[in-house]
Every structure is written in structure tokens, then in C-alpha cells.
Amino acid sequence: MPETANPLSNPLIPADLAPVMSALCKVAIDLAGIIARGPLGQSLGHEVGENAGGDGQKALDVLADDMFEAALRQTSVRWYASEEQETVLPLNPAGRYALAIDPLDGSSNIDVNVSIGTIFSIFEARDAAEDSFLRPASEQVAGGYVIYGPQCCLAVTFGKGTLMFVLDPATGRFELVNDAMQTPGASKEYAINASNHRHWDPAIRAYIEDCQAGKTGPHGQDSNMRWVASLVAETHRILTRGGIFLYPGDARPGYEKGRLRMVYEVAPIAFLVEQAGGLATDGRTPIMDLAADALHARSPLVFGSPDKVRQVAGYYDKAR
Template sequence: MPYHRITMTHFLLQEQRRKGASGSFTALMTDIIFACKMIAHEVNRGALAGNHGLAGSENVQGEDQKKLDVLANDIFMHMNALGGNYAGMASEELEDVHAVHGAADGKYLLLFDPLDGSSNIDVNISVGSIFSILRLPEGVNTIEEAAFLRKGVEQVAAGYALYGSSTMMVITTGNGVNGFTLDNNVGMFMLTHPDMKIPEDTKEFAINASRSRFWEPPVKRYVDECQAGKEGPRGKDFNMRWVASMVAEVHRILVRGGVFMYPADSENMKKGGKLRLMYEANPMAFIVEQAGGLATTGRGRIMDMAPTHLHQRVPVILGSRNEVERLDSYHAEFDGK
């Protein structure tokens, strides 16, 4: 029955009691919930509110910003500064870290991609927000980049909001993965997808096929084998998907399995890869691993990487365990290991 569902706030309170923790984590998650609800509202208004199109500016990555990129970033920054729970924040859209004024007691750091997949905005395809939470290191009083440069294994929590046919939030605090759907009638996220698990096997893969001319041999081998279907070495047919929104890709994998790839290739390798370690790869790797999947660069676990700078890029291969292991083995074979 819908009236027997658990709200996200109650779920967090239950987790807090179970761990014997203070209420600060529930409070800081509440700030994120409000931000995501506000962004969902603006995304849903779309062209009616004049939210489509370019903002006429570039972000720190050198990418053209959409109007909703800028608006979503402003919402995330404002709403998560109000509670005083965060000592500092870092956004994919901004070059430097942001110290939260008046948050002398803030014990956490927030990293976020305010609107992932924003190239889909004008064509009304799913977009989302991604976030990662770290503890402020002991003895740190000045909020600088170095405080954020921590391995993914040190994340306290991670999650994403998906703005699609319904608005969902999926989170992990290191104890499995749970999904919540926004009930617009009451304005609350309700637990609808408890204990999400990624199947170990799959018949789906997601990759940007327009970049096939740049792929390394291990990736090309894998995709060729999948496309060969029942008559090929895999002995089964595969479907290929590509949404150009990491949130949408990962959500599909959480719901029904699959593997997502934005690998190193001959064109992006000089940058380290395509996706950002701190804002995209680490939080998604945490979620995927907590759901029973794997997340690697093809040559090592993503969450074991020691970051060197805030906007570092990495190759990403994540999803169903057996497929990711296969891709890792192809890379190892190619590298002569």
C-alpha cells in the first residue's frame, strides 16, 4: 500500500538510529533533497520558464553551459550552504573550491555535478544530479583543494537524482543502495526501490559508438564480440544503449543490469579520460559497488585512485560484475600482464 511506504527522511533517521550516529548527516542530506526537488521543478518547467538553450558562457571544463547548468549549480550551492553542515563545496561547473561562510562547525565536504547530461535538456531526455560527500579531515581549518583530494573509498555517502518520467533519488551510505521516488502530491521522496542489486550477467552495453575509431583494441574486441551476437564467441545477442547522460545509464544498470563504458581512447587519453573522477566516477563507482557491481578504469579500481587535482578525468567502465571483469581481462591481456 502506498501509505505504508517509508519517506526518505524517515529512512535516514532509521539509519541514523541503527548506526548510533548524530543527526548531522540526516540534516545535510535534507539540504541535498531540497536542492534536487528544486532542480526537478525547473527541469520540468523547461521551455515554459525559458530554461532551454545556452547560457552564453563556458564552465571550467571549457564546455558551453546551458541555462539550466547555471541555474542548477546556483541552487545546489545556495541550498547546501544554508544548513551550515558543509565546510566546503566543489562543483564540476566551477574552477575552485567554495568555502561555506558561517559554517565553522561544518564537518563535511560536498562535491557535485549539478546537471549531468545537460546536452539532453532541449530534447527532453533524462538528466540528473550527482553528489559525493566526504568528511572534513581532522585539523583542517582552511578549505582548500587538498582537503577534497581523497580516494573514493573515503566517501561517506554518494547518490544521484534522476529527472525523468518520474524524479528519483538513489543513495548509498556504504550499506547497500536504495532508491526513492518523488511523490509530487505530497512533495516527499518515498522508498520504492529498496536494496537495489545489479545482476552479475547482462545482455546490454552502453558506449558512445561514434568514438569507435579512437578505441583501444581491448574495447574494440569487446564491442565486436557483443555485436557478433549468437553466432559470435559470446553465443548470445546483446543490445547497445547510449543516452549521453551518466545518471540515466547507471540507473538503467541498477534496475536491469548492463555495462557502461567511457574508456580511455587515443583521443581523450592525453586528458586522462573523459569523465571527472571526483564528481562522476567516484560517486557512481561507490553506488555500483554497493549494488554488487564493479567499477574500474579497465586497469584498476576507480575508488582506489589517488586524485591529483579537482577536475581530474579518468576512463570509466562499470556495471554487471562478470562483464566488467571480462573487460579488465582484455585490457590485462593487451597490456601483456
């Protein structure tokens, strides 16, 4: 793939954020190349430890984190919060922004050649490091993901709609392919880890059982279940063809608020989805109204086509 000085250049990208986005994309291009080589390159999927949240770290998790941190030091990012780091790291003391990142989402899928990705969120920086991130999701100035799949794509919002870019291997540049993504409203797909059925609360259990009832049930249609175990892959599918994603809290110890991190995953995905005409809640409350109370705090997440997300909230109303 040819090298290019600026892999992402478009008038829809705010000028102040353009260098940050360019740095993210340069690293993403390098990661895409490393991932594409798979077993021809270094071992990427072996366990190397645990991150701050207690999840196993793969070699590629750590490598991606190091690459993003190094690249962003040369930009206007003052604070860097990573799912792979215990605390916030200071980068540029004069920087304007605070950037949170899940450097490699879906790393359990590395060895089986399933789409994985990078998720990021950007706020205006405050003087206190953690305060820059422990604030309502509605205060994000940008959020998005890169997906490393059959195509390497960037989905991003700056608060004025959701943009989709695709990496052109011939030029090494991300090219705009959709300047106003819209989450389709009509879909028969839902995504949830059905193996946890016995641990769900009554509202989620009732909703999924009604989906499974098909045409004879209250939803009046047959549905298909999808579960990739990669948040980026699930989001990309729903933005493209609609449906609903659910990762609720459940009765297992440590899963009371699900497993997704508010700062690194839930807030940016909610921002992106809502700017594409979808909805995102914790089952009842809009994610954009919520704030994390700790850097690695978790939150339930339900997002997708608006009617389906509202439908889930209705099940919680009935369960009161």
C-alpha cells in the first residue's frame, strides 16, 4: 500500500480535528496491514496479560495501544485514555482535546479472521485528566470507529451526521463514500449473546422470547439472530442494514451493568448511531444523557433502529 502524507482529507472534517483524525487513520492503515498478514507476521492473538478492566489482553491489543499513543503525541491531544491503560496519560500539555480509545475491539476474533476494529471518542480537554472523560456523552465533539474487515472503513461523527469512509488500497487514502448515513428502520435482525438467556432480567428475556415467537408473536414477523462478539462489526452491520444490538446487564457477578465500557465503547457508539438516525439507550435511558462515574465503568447498551430500541424500553415499562 502506498504511503501518503495525509490519509484523510475532507472539508467535512473540522480543521482543528483534522490532524488528530489523520494520526488515527495513519495508525489504522498500519494496523490493517499487520492484521491482513495474520500468521505470516508476528503472533497477534496470544494472551499477554489483563487490562485495567480484568479482560485478557492479546498481543495486538497492546501493540495497537502503543501505536495510537505514539502517533497522538504529535497532535493536539492533551489527555489519552485507553481501555488498555489503568489511568489517563498526558500527551501534549498544550493540547485542546481528550481522546478515549479502545485500540482493538473484538480481539477474541483475531485468530479466526473475523472483523475487528478501533473505537474512539473525543472531548474538549479539561485541566483535570479524568474530569475530561467523566461527563455526559452528549459533550463529545467526535466519535467513531475503524473496522478492519473485507474493506477497511472509518465511520465518524462530529455532531453533524455520520460519515463513512473506505480505505482505497491503491492510494492509501480514506475516501468518503457516504456523507449522511441513515440507520434503516425496517429490519428483522437482532444481536445478543443468547447463551446468557438464563441470566437476563425479565424485560430482556421477554423481548427476545417475543422475537423468537416470529409471526405468531406480538412483533408479527420472523426474526434472525446475529452475534459476532465484535462491537464494531455489530455496529457496522446495523448502520448498514438496520436491526438492534443488546448487551444488557445480567445476574452474573461482575455483569450487573454489562461488560461494555461507557467511556471507550458505549458513548462513542451511541453518538455515532444517533447521528445516523438510530437510538441508543441503556435499555431505558438515552446513553447521550449519561456519564461514566469512573474511567473504566461499564454500562448496558441497546442501540439500532429507533422503533426496535423504543420497543425494548416499552418492555422495561411493563416490567415495573
